[in-house]
Amino acid sequence: MPSWFKKVFTGGAGKAVPEQEEPLSSDVSIVDAPSQESPALGQPDTSDYEQPKAREVVYAPVIMSEDEQSAYSEEVRVKARVEGDYQSCVFMVDRPLLKGSSVWLPGTEWAKDVSPLAEALFAIEGVGTVLIHDFTVTLTLTQENRRSWEEIMKGVGAAIRAHLKSDDPVVSQEFLDALPPEDEIRSRVSKVIEMEINPGIASHSGVVTLERVDGNSVYITMGGGCQGCAASAITLRQGIHTAFRKSVPELGAIYDETDHTAGTNPYFSELPAGMA
Amino acid sequence: MPRLNTFTLEIKTGENAGPERPQYSINSFPLDFDESQGSAAPGAVLKVTGTPQSFPHTLLLIGPSEGCWDIESVHATYDCADEDPYTIHLGAVSLDDNSDLNIWYERPATAFDV
Structure with a gap:
């Protein structure tokens, strides 16, 4: 969670x-000529x-x-929160939807025979992708969509409530049974990070680390130049998510656990060695 | 990130007292609070106001120079440029001479009942 x-x-x-x-002060003493005891020219003493x-x-x-x-009640309580960049909306339900696993579906044709709840959500105009995990449903919109989240929210809440009142499962047992074990997911995701992602972001001094795997959900952190970077959200969404899902299609939720505000100077980190 | 004009902390101290004149740091620069009422004695409430007038990449309440400061609760109110003020409530935490408390929280995202 x-x-x-x-x-x-x-x-x-x-x-x-x-x-x-x-970081050490960048003050540099001016010296007449470098000696053997002095640091190399351009390097602070x-x-x-x-x-x-x-x-x-x-x-x-x-x-x-x-x-x-939120108090537990007979009526299912659903809260909606639009994420900062307006790209996604998280619907938090006051009871579990899918424990131990997660499911990410990129369209209604993928939801058929996998998730009756996702099928109901794709029936709402504008819904592009569905992620179901624990107590939450996270939606993104289609590129062609012209409706705002405010117009869609109520319908999503109603669909979640209606589904929870039915006897249908959130996700079919066949789908859950076919999920690969955690060790296999860890190995495949690690390979994607090692072979594709980290070489790609190395030029920005960035590094992605797989922190843990829980079921088919993965938790990563972004370090080096990615930590605190204003473009980290785009890197995560367009680079990391895409590479993960292409190589490991069974993957559900992908969470970035990086504290992008940590550090003494998170948005203006030290320049890489040699660029100071 | 909004520009933080002023912020006020109402700090209720627990068992161990805090410093007489605590400081805060913004973006690693330590500063004194502009106004201070009350005290950081055990059980007392200290109300302090800072006027950073800047963009807080980091905003920290600096821990005591010696000993341990038991904080029972903090009510932090932020007044940012072009926004209405908002308040964050923090729970119990202890600071020592090697730790600072993060006191910067952006306005919580609004969640709607749907």
Whole structure:
């Protein structure tokens, strides 16, 4: 379950993230001529500097206001939240939809015989992809769509409620039985990262790490030049998602667990060696 | 990222007292709070206001220079340019001479009942 979901329905848990060490000052002493003891020309002399002590940034749990808290009731409660870039909308349901596995479907023809809930959602005009995992349904819109999320939300909520009142499964047992084991998914995803993604983003000093696999859901972090980068969302959506799904079509949810605000200077990180 | 004009923290201290004059840092620059009321004594509430007038890539409440500061709760109110103020409620946390508290939270995304 992604951390933001916990914040909305259960409140976040406190965590401590090690702070990156402060970068060394870039002050350079002007010298007449480099000597053997002096650093190479253009390199700062750091011999007199004391390494700053790395500090820890602590995160306190965020407490929900009362109106955000969801009480269990007979009526299924669904909350919708449009993601920051307006590309997707997450529908959070107050009871589990699909535990242990996830399913991502790129169109109505893929949903047939796999997920009756997804079929109902694709029947709503404008819905492009459906991801079902845990307590959430995440939708994106088709490129041709002209409707806003506000116009679509109510229909999605109604479809989820109607499905949960029926006896139909969220995802067919045949689909779940055919999913490869975690070890196989881990191996195949690792290979994509190693062979395709990391070589591709190496020129930006970026690196993607597979943190864990849970069922057919994967959790990654983006490091180096990708951490805190303003283009990381596009890299994730257009590069990483596409490569993963092409090579491992059974994959469900792909979560980026990177704290893009961490570090002393996340949006203006140090230049790679040799460019300073 | 919005420009943060001012922010106010209402910090309720738990068992262990905090520093008399806590500081905050914005984008790694330590600063004093502009206004301060109350204290960080055990059980007391300290209300402080900062006026960074800047874009907070990081905004931290700096931990005590020695000892441990038990914080029971923090109510943080942010006044950003061209937006209405908003408040975030934080729960219990402890700071020591090696830790700072993250106090920057963007306005929570609105979730609609549908």
